[in-house]
Amino acid sequence: MPVPENRGLVRRSLLREDAYRAIRDAIVSGTLAPGERLHDADLVAWLGVSRTPVREALGRLEQVGLVQTSPGRHTVVSPLDVRAVHHAQAVVAAMHELAVREAVPHLAADDLAAMRAANSRFEAAVRAADVDAALAADDAFHGVAVTAAANQAVVTVLEQFTPVLRRLERLRFGSLAGRASVAQHERIVAHCAAGEVDAAAAAARENWLTLAPLLDTAGGGAPAAPDAPDGRDG
Structure with missing residues (x-):
């Protein structure tokens, strides 16, 4: 079969999943405490990935209720709701x-x-x-x-x-x-x-x-x- 033009998709997918799991686990463990602000630059430096997988991870975490985001202002770890x-x-x-x-x-x-x-x-x-x-x-x-x-x-x-x-x-x-x-x-x-x-x-x-x-x-x-x-x- 012809090689798909969109190469590297698997690796990018893994980066997104790894970023999501790392931030999620840090929230669950209490390393990132309720109310703590999450800054993209800090997360990028910690995870060693680009801003895109970090933002996607935060979006998924907001959907499950682990973070709260105010667009253009800040993202925080959700309190225990x-x-x-x-x-x-x-x-x-x-x-x-x-x-x-x-x-x-x-x-x-x-x-x-x-x-x-x-x-x-x-x-x-x-x-x-x-x-x-x-x-x-x-x-x-x-x-x-x-x-x-x-x-x-x-x-x-x-x-x-x-x-x-x-x-x-x-x-x-x-x-x-x-x-x-x-x-x-x-x-x-x-x-x-x-x-x-x-x-x-x-x-x-x-x-x-x-x-x-x-x-x-x-x-x-x-x-x-x-x-x-x-x-x-x-």
Whole structure:
């Protein structure tokens, strides 16, 4: 076949995705705090990319509610918006419920073993207050069912809305309250192993809805920066 004239598209796509993930992860981890102004020049220097992927990344982050932009004035990290988190939680819980429902008939012994191993890592991380390790183990646990379900629509929706919950999950997994998820994970695995589709799906949904009480203590986050120009881009 003829070589397409538009060369380098894959690499540019990777740059955009890398920039998006790097800024997103910095917001989720708290490295970029709620209310902090995001300047294009600083982000370009940090990421080592041009301004275009940075602006595209900020646009995507605004769509998922992690940044707020005032065109021509400034971009800031969004405060923890209780309403947005409630909405994201409902969507993410429903997607994991669907993923488990579709995955149960296809789960093999190796899949169940992977879920149990991930939950063991999760328990150890929560006990050690290692939030990053807890999040990674939690992702691995739930990722087994998401992968087995093989539903790309579920993956796409989770990719969009899960980051909105990450700042709340960090609060949960950094405290003793996170230990409750260990038992909830065990129930999910037990229902999956028994082939109990409805019970497994309901347990998965319940697990994601347990973040709700944290909204009362974390609501509001830091205030956004005042709406005034500061003479810098972004």
